[in-house]
Amino acid sequence: MKLNRRAFIGTAAAAAGTFAAPLLVRADGHAKPRVVIVGGGAGGATAARYIAKDSNGEIDVTLIEPTRTYYTCFFSNLYLGGFRTMDSLGHSYGTLAAEYGINVVHDWATGVDRDAKTVATAGGYTIPYDRLILSPGIDFVDGAVAGWDVTSQNAMPHAYKAGSQTELLRAQVEAMPQGGTYAMVAPPNPFRCPPGPYERVSMVAHMLKETNPTAKILIADPKEKFSKQGLFEAGWNDHYAGMIERVGPDFGGDNIEVDPNAMTLSIDGDVTNVDVCNVIPAMKAGKIADLAGITEGNWAPVNAADLSSKMDENIHVLGDACAQGDMPKSGFSANSQAKVCANAVRGALTGSTVFPARFANTCWSLIDTNNGVKVGASYEATDEKIAKVDGFISEVGESAEVRQATFEESVGWYDGITADMFG
Amino acid sequence: MKGVARYILAVSTVAVAAVAHADVGGDATRGEDLYRQCSSCHQIGAGAVDRVGPHLNGIFDRAAGQSEGFRYSSGMERAATGGLVWTYESLDAYIEDPRSLVSQTRMSFRGFDDQQDRDDVLAYLRLFSDNPRDIPESAPTAVAVDHEVAPEILAIVGDPAYGEYLSGECTACHQISGAASGIPSITHWPSEDFVIAMHAYKDGVRLHPVMQMMAGRLSNEEIAALAAYFEDIE
Numbered sequence: 001m002k003l004n005r006r007a008f009i010g011t012a013a014a015a016a017g018t019f020a021a022p023l024l025v026r027a028d029g030h031a032k033p034r035v036v037i038v039g040g041g042a043g044g045a046t047a048a049r050y051i052a053k054d055s056n057g058e059i060d061v062t063l064i065e066p067t068r069t070y071y072t073c074f075f076s077n078l079y080l081g082g083f084r085t086m087d088s089l090g091h092s093y094g095t096l097a098a099e100y101g102i103n104v105v106h107d108w109a110t111g112v113d114r115d116a117k118t119v120a121t122a123g124g125y126t127i128p129y130d131r132l133i134l135s136p137g138i139d140f141v142d143g144a145v146a147g148w149d150v151t152s153q154n155a156m157p158h159a160y161k162a163g164s165q166t167e168l169l170r171a172q173v174e175a176m177p178q179g180g181t182y183a184m185v186a187p188p189n190p191f192r193c194p195p196g197p198y199e200r201v202s203m204v205a206h207m208l209k210e211t212n213p214t215a216k217i218l219i220a221d222p223k224e225k226f227s228k229q230g231l232f233e234a235g236w237n238d239h240y241a242g243m244i245e246r247v248g249p250d251f252g253g254d255n256i257e258v259d260p261n262a263m264t265l266s267i268d269g270d271v272t273n274v275d276v277c278n279v280i281p282a283m284k285a286g287k288i289a290d291l292a293g294i295t296e297g298n299w300a301p302v303n304a305a306d307l308s309s310k311m312d313e314n315i316h317v318l319g320d321a322c323a324q325g326d327m328p329k330s331g332f333s334a335n336s337q338a339k340v341c342a343n344a345v346r347g348a349l350t351g352s353t354v355f356p357a358r359f360a361n362t363c364w365s366l367i368d369t370n371n372g373v374k375v376g377a378s379y380e381a382t383d384e385k386i387a388k389v390d391g392f393i394s395e396v397g398e399s400a401e402v403r404q405a406t407f408e409e410s411v412g413w414y415d416g417i418t419a420d421m422f423g
Numbered sequence: 424m425k426g427v428a429r430y431i432l433a434v435s436t437v438a439v440a441a442v443a444h445a446d447v448g449g450d451a452t453r454g455e456d457l458y459r460q461c462s463s464c465h466q467i468g469a470g471a472v473d474r475v476g477p478h479l480n481g482i483f484d485r486a487a488g489q490s491e492g493f494r495y496s497s498g499m500e501r502a503a504t505g506g507l508v509w510t511y512e513s514l515d516a517y518i519e520d521p522r523s524l525v526s527q528t529r530m531s532f533r534g535f536d537d538q539q540d541r542d543d544v545l546a547y548l549r550l551f552s553d554n555p556r557d558i559p560e561s562a563p564t565a566v567a568v569d570h571e572v573a574p575e576i577l578a579i580v581g582d583p584a585y586g587e588y589l590s591g592e593c594t595a596c597h598q599i600s601g602a603a604s605g606i607p608s609i610t611h612w613p614s615e616d617f618v619i620a621m622h623a624y625k626d627g628v629r630l631h632p633v634m635q636m637m638a639g640r641l642s643n644e645e646i647a648a649l650a651a652y653f654e655d656i657e
Binding site: 050332335336339343355358360362374376377378389390391392408409410411412413415416417419420 | 585588589591592594595596597598599600602603604605606632633635636637639640
């Protein structure tokens with residue numbers, strides 16, 4: 001049988017009937033269904049754009065995002081390495097407002113009333129919704145690294161939310177004395193962008209190799225292994241031999257204490273004076289998910305088919321904040337999840353066709369100039385989770401031409417996904 | 424294909440020699456080999472038609488953006504409006520680095536760095552911009568098919584609306600605008616070319632791991648739907 005969209009409607013209507021039924025009651029008696037989205041990153045901006053684009057004005061879309069210029073966390077390591085400018089990572093919401101009719105509210109979401117189906121903002125507004133999509137990214141677990149909290153982030157930056165923290169970290173690396181030590185406290189699983197800390201080490205090493213070649217990099221890591229480990233370690237050996245030392249849990253990498261005033265890092269009681277200390281604490285879902293009462297532990301569990309909260313069918317959670325199964329927490333994943341969610345939300349609110357969920361992720365990392373590697377996988381929705389179907393990873397020992405092509409591909413991906421997010 | 428060039432050269436030595444040879448110092452036979460890098464997008468020779476890119480017959484001294492019926496990128500249209508003409512010099516610059524000459528061109532070819540390579544390719548193209556192009560016996564010298572796909576698969580008529588939904592998996596990387604920077608454009612491909620390319624990934628003939636993974640779980644009908652959507656995308 002030829003399967004196309006119309007055939008799918010016929011064959012899948014019974015099975016997917018849950019999603020196809022339009023919502024009859026609108027919030028606040030509003031003429032159109034209302035979708036409110038909190039968080040304007042890879043998940044939220046994509047969801048807003050796709051719902052607005054595909055509903056052709058049938059749905060009112062409000063996007064709540066405090067920043068007027070959004071700096072992508074993905075590719076921010078390349079800024080540290082000198083391969084991108086900060087300006088090139090910044091994106092405005094102007095096109096989403098002007099061309100897609102999205103109501104972009106620059107404000108902090110401070111609470112969710114699930115009974116009234118409203119979102120409160122720091123600016124004092126109460127915004128009603130029929131469906132709420134939360135894509136708040138990550139926050140840090142209090143007390144995850146002994147001696148560190150958010151008040152010490154200027155002395156020991158996390159730089160895991162792009163922008164001023166990223167600029168601060170780069171300035172600190174540039175100011176290191178010759179032969180000084182850059183330390184990184186790596187986070188435990190799960191966390192945003194599994195290869196991110198190790199790409200960062202590569203980029204800092206690249207920078208130091210050019211300006212401060214006798215400097216050292218020390219990684220305290222609570223994990224036994226990490227994403228693309230073989231590729232990174234081979235790359236570090238080839239390009240930054242003798243510069244990088246990683247201390248895993250076997251040698252105390254999971255027993256860390258820092259002193260931001262003294263600029264020391266203690267690994268299993270062994271105190272080291274450092275010049276820069278990049279503390280990336282354990283992570284949890286962005287605070288609004290907790291405030292909405294839809295978290296379990298540090299993350300918000302969701303149903304794989306439509307990213308709806310397991311605790312509230314009218315709330316969906318995207319990207320880093322959700323516990324969905326096998327997908328890594330990445331911008332690509334959030335973008336992929338957003339499209340599935342947008343399709344499901346639109347179907348629920350207008351009766352439009354809901355297609356089967358499909359997910360994919362690819363993650364590129366830069367090791368040195370024109371030396372890119374990648375990993376990726378495809379996924380499907382099961383009753384239990386988003387489950388991995390297939391995957392690939394770059395090989396150790398690839399030619400320079402392959403690595404350069406991989407890097408150039410990553411640049412193309414950046415242009416593609418940001419266009420997909422912001423129009 | 425090499426035989427075709429040799430054939431053309433054999434019967435048209437005088438004509439080719441008469442064509443501004445001072446400008447065309449390359450080896451057309453070697454150029455035909457190099458042209459294979461172009462042939463998945465551009466046809467040339469008798470019977471050549473527009474495919475992913477416009478056909479290249481008569482390209483020399485033709486104003487840019489003038490192949491009737493071909494949908495050029497906005498970048499190429501701007502260049503055409505600005506008076507770009509495909510002279511030896513402009514073609515040389517274009518095949519060295521397409522985007523340096525025409526920003527936002529959909530031609531995602533990395534370019535020929537080597538001057539001799541460019542001379543050779545241009546010598547080959549030149550064969551089809553003068554008398555040799557009119558030889559009636561000439562067969563098409565470039566065919567976009569790089570992978571055999573069963574006729575019944577090529578005959579599937581895809582649903583562009585379903586393709587639009589499926590395209591969400593493509594647009595995390597490929598740009599709807601047709602712009603290309605490190606990842607090639609996939610807009611406005613002739614449907615057949617798109618289907619052939621996707622099946623080449625699906626069957627492991629084309630080697631890119633991301634595309635093999637993405638194509639690998641698409642059914643024949645879904646590939647046809649994507650092809651239909653991207654062919655006529657606005």
